[in-house]
Amino acid sequence: MRHRTFFWFIAPSLAAMILFIALPVVSVFIQSLHVEHEQVLRTVENCGPFGCSEETVIDRAATAELRAAQPLGRFAGLSNYTDRNHLAFSELATMWERSDSFADFTRRAMTLPFWRAMAFTLTFTFVVTPLVLTLGLAIALGVNALPRVFRGPTIFVSLLPMIVTPLIGSLVLFWMVDSRGVLGAFLQTLTNNPDLSLRASPTLTWIMLIVYGVWSSAPFAFIVFYAGLQTVPEEPLEAAMIDGANRWQRVRYVVIPHLMPLAVFITLMQLMDNFRVFEPIVGFQAQASATSLSYNIFNYLRGDAAQFGAAATTSMLTILGVVVLLTPVLIRTWRDFNRKRS
Amino acid sequence: MTRTFRLAACASVLALGVGAPAAADCGIGAGSVSILGNDFPALQAVVAGARECAAGDVSVSANLTSDHRDLQVAALTANPSQYSVAVVANGSIVPLLNAGLIRPLDGLVERHGAGLQPSQLVRIEGQVMAVAFMANAQHLFYRSDVLEGAGAQSPETLADVLAAAEAIREAGIMEYPVAMVSGAGWNLAQEFVNLYLGHGGSFFEPGSAAPALNSDAGLAALETLKALTSYSNPDYLTFDSNSTQALWEAGEVALMLHWGSRAAGILSGENSPAEIVEATVLAPAPVVESGGRPATTLWWDGFTIAANTSDADAEASFLAMLNGLTPERIAANSELAVWLGEGFEPTPASAGVLASAQGGAAPYPMQPYMGLMHTALGDNLAPFLQGAASAEETLETIEAAYTTAARAQGFLN
Numbered sequence: 001m002r003h004r005t006f007f008w009f010i011a012p013s014l015a016a017m018i019l020f021i022a023l024p025v026v027s028v029f030i031q032s033l034h035v036e037h038e039q040v041l042r043t044v045e046n047c048g049p050f051g052c053s054e055e056t057v058i059d060r061a062a063t064a065e066l067r068a069a070q071p072l073g074r075f076a077g078l079s080n081y082t083d084r085n086h087l088a089f090s091e092l093a094t095m096w097e098r099s100d101s102f103a104d105f106t107r108r109a110m111t112l113p114f115w116r117a118m119a120f121t122l123t124f125t126f127v128v129t130p131l132v133l134t135l136g137l138a139i140a141l142g143v144n145a146l147p148r149v150f151r152g153p154t155i156f157v158s159l160l161p162m163i164v165t166p167l168i169g170s171l172v173l174f175w176m177v178d179s180r181g182v183l184g185a186f187l188q189t190l191t192n193n194p195d196l197s198l199r200a201s202p203t204l205t206w207i208m209l210i211v212y213g214v215w216s217s218a219p220f221a222f223i224v225f226y227a228g229l230q231t232v233p234e235e236p237l238e239a240a241m242i243d244g245a246n247r248w249q250r251v252r253y254v255v256i257p258h259l260m261p262l263a264v265f266i267t268l269m270q271l272m273d274n275f276r277v278f279e280p281i282v283g284f285q286a287q288a289s290a291t292s293l294s295y296n297i298f299n300y301l302r303g304d305a306a307q308f309g310a311a312a313t314t315s316m317l318t319i320l321g322v323v324v325l326l327t328p329v330l331i332r333t334w335r336d337f338n339r340k341r342s
Numbered sequence: 343m344t345r346t347f348r349l350a351a352c353a354s355v356l357a358l359g360v361g362a363p364a365a366a367d368c369g370i371g372a373g374s375v376s377i378l379g380n381d382f383p384a385l386q387a388v389v390a391g392a393r394e395c396a397a398g399d400v401s402v403s404a405n406l407t408s409d410h411r412d413l414q415v416a417a418l419t420a421n422p423s424q425y426s427v428a429v430v431a432n433g434s435i436v437p438l439l440n441a442g443l444i445r446p447l448d449g450l451v452e453r454h455g456a457g458l459q460p461s462q463l464v465r466i467e468g469q470v471m472a473v474a475f476m477a478n479a480q481h482l483f484y485r486s487d488v489l490e491g492a493g494a495q496s497p498e499t500l501a502d503v504l505a506a507a508e509a510i511r512e513a514g515i516m517e518y519p520v521a522m523v524s525g526a527g528w529n530l531a532q533e534f535v536n537l538y539l540g541h542g543g544s545f546f547e548p549g550s551a552a553p554a555l556n557s558d559a560g561l562a563a564l565e566t567l568k569a570l571t572s573y574s575n576p577d578y579l580t581f582d583s584n585s586t587q588a589l590w591e592a593g594e595v596a597l598m599l600h601w602g603s604r605a606a607g608i609l610s611g612e613n614s615p616a617e618i619v620e621a622t623v624l625a626p627a628p629v630v631e632s633g634g635r636p637a638t639t640l641w642w643d644g645f646t647i648a649a650n651t652s653d654a655d656a657e658a659s660f661l662a663m664l665n666g667l668t669p670e671r672i673a674a675n676s677e678l679a680v681w682l683g684e685g686f687e688p689t690p691a692s693a694g695v696l697a698s699a700q701g702g703a704a705p706y707p708m709q710p711y712m713g714l715m716h717t718a719l720g721d722n723l724a725p726f727l728q729g730a731a732s733a734e735e736t737l738e739t740i741e742a743a744y745t746t747a748a749r750a751q752g753f754l755n
Binding site for chain 1: 411412415432433434436437440442462463464465467468474477526527549575576578579580640642682699705708709710713716717721722724725728739742743745746747750753755
């Protein structure tokens, strides 16, 4: 394809990407360099149903003047990135000095919103992604081995977790693991511990969220692998059988290498998706034990005072995190591509 | 089917469609009223009254949702604003005031508000900015039968509550007799605010936005909170108002700190057996020391009118809301709330809130930076209760989180 033709071919999607992805990212970046104006405060007398009292209010006229002069807010450089809500270097240094052991330091660092969210986000990403890959492949191999009549219904049932809206799915599970719910009560009987509660302990909450993550994403891996399995050529499989390979060896040395490009694709998607984990934390009301970067953004923007600077900074750090996570996979794909071309 | 019958059927369907309640005369010529507010029975009754004004050129619509706090600033910033009326509480009016999104009501009150009590007018710097219509506060609910069975006295102080909980546990009646609206986040922070003010603490240095949490009162409030939650079901960090009300109605708890606005629902006996309802006692919020200030905060709910709406719509909105607050309507709905307007007859359901107010409970603080403090509390209390941080560390963490937010919002340098 000539370059000119190629350009016109992708121009519409390029324009859409600049408009809907690049420009908003730039705008969020600019936002992350600013903090709100200084608020001019005054003390006035307020009265209400419970009597009168001296209260502090914002002097709106004076604040509006400041805002008109600098609509974006005060320029703060990278201070949003280094403050306590984000990278928190100085807080970490103080904590390091005060801690008597590494465990103590970790415990203290877990009070910093960004690092606390990072700890859960990374654990979630690196536990859920491989589990989804393995489980998805296992289901695909299982379904592929079924007699044809049963395949349709089995595929439908296996896809259900993906069809359910994430927030609804997590709410359903949340009620099931309640100590009076069917799963929670079953676990209590099983362990013979009437006080066992999946929602009470941070460790169990993490496990519950990870199980939910695998449950909701495995169908995606399954359907991609299943489609891939339909393209596995018969000849190498038959040749392997003649060579005396058992079922496991055929999967390991013929099927899996054939599905490798799909595995890379699923890994890419899963790394991105799991890094942005959000709905289960809201659905399971797990914020006491687990937060993620996306949850932090939501938390900054919600409620009475929307903290745009902090939300924008967390967003930029999330993008940075996704880039760092995807780089190894992308480099690998790029090398494969070049090798094939040469 | 005969032709006549078909005609008759059509006519009856049409009649059903048109058969809306007769429009009340609210004195509105024309205008459009749209209401944003929280969702609870008392407010639904007020909005039902406002809706009766809909007729001819007057349209009334309402969006009642528990997410109203998250919507209100954006919805009223639009010009013309999405809603002409925002129903707020003393906590949630602050962001609207901060951004100048609601209009002074002095003129409207002068012309139409003769029936309002002076105490209903919320004056900020002398200007009426909201009309309060009901009061709310968290207070103590207890089960007289369970306490009797455990040989406990009716609790007055926080120590009494803990002693009663221990007695119930000792007697083997309930393992987790206490419930609070203690879900991590806003709810848990509200429990701390109640206990902290009950212990005589104040959140900020006088006349400044600097935090003043790290005090003896702060430590005492944290210890009390931990002691109370040690008698709560281990899931307590996921409890909201609905789940604790359900625990009470299922008879699983015997001592509960809950919102007064839930009392009517609990006493209605719709979801619980008669013996639970009969044994439910509504008591004032517990005090720290006998004769002290109840450990709760008083809230008012009231309506405000958007600044970015036409004067005609503002007047229509004011009149429609007043039609929702007539003495007859308040009298008819007395059991739903502690109404501030004329016509209210105290009912058993209002006993807890009224007793707490008479005991001298503090109103919820209205400083413009209190919302940031509430958020900082909600985000950082859980590790202390889970045993991952000491009380001193927790107070330090909350102050640091608040200071960071207050700096970014321009309240501190």
